[in-house]
Amino acid sequence: MILDANKKENIFKAADVIRRGGLVAFPTETVYGLGADAFNEQAVLKIFKAKGRPLEDPLILHICDITQLDRIAEEVPEKARILIKKFWPGPLTIIFNKSKNISDKITASLKTVAVRMPSNNVALNLIKESNTVIAAPSANKFQGISPTNASDVEEELGAKVDIILDGGMSEYGLESTIVDCRGDEVLVLRLGAISNEQIEQELQEKVSLKVVSIDSKAAPGMYELHYAPKKELIFLDERQLVNFLKQNSITEAVILCFSKQEEEFLRKNGFKEVVVLSQEGSYKEAANKYFSTLRDLDKSNFKSIICYKLPDNGLGRTINDRMKKASHHGSGKV
């Protein structure tokens, strides 16, 4: 059931569902989340079931007030304090040593827990009215495309969710950045809506992107295929594109690219079906449109989707990460 998040009574209804151990899909500034009471293990298990998500993939906890962190984290490292001050509320998830109050189901038995405070007002009000901490992954089926509006959630999960709160389009359209600053080195575990450059500027030091190893406890929940459409998706940079064109016909493919500049280059190379994320080359606009555009292309008549690599900095790096993880078949035939 989709309810208008602008009506206060609907936030109360949704909070009631959370308190009773149900599932609520709600807008955040990153993507839509699928929430349950983090202190109700049965409710948390429903999240995994609804998504078809394996239990070894840990969940992010969402808070609305910094004092809630006391119940969740053992300690708050100094660098985390700096990042909290700058980026919370907002799309940055921080890893802490977990307190005993947190169920192993949430953390996939890790000794750490991932936490963020969203900036979206519907999300903040829902957490506040529920009077708890909300565990919430993205509101899509496991490995699927993240939803950035209420009807995409409905399409993904439908009746598996008790209430879907409709708060319009997600502002960023990309998941939160996940950072671990417990040690000497600052590790980015997942690229996201806050760029590495922003974190580096705040901490005045370089961050490292943690090398992802599948099935490793060091990088939980990082699966080879993620954020993927049902159609074949091929991710290519400029060099790969040239080789690809030598071996493949592109008549049944559509190509998704960053800006007008890339579009011109691609048309010169024979592409007729070109979809541009941001004419003027704004990363923010491209990020905001990426998942919903991919979802539309997945419903189109094209046989496959080619994603053309963006410039590899700022949010371009995050979008490239999402495109790469969504490519199932490498550079197979189009």
Ligand code: AMP
């Ligand atoms: P989602 O909410 O669907 O965007 O996925 C949450 C992701 O957060 C998981 O897939 C993990 O990659 C990451 N995560 C959650 N908890 C932890 C943790 N304790 N340590 C490292 N990564 C985590």
Ligand code: MG
């Ligand atoms: Mg997800």
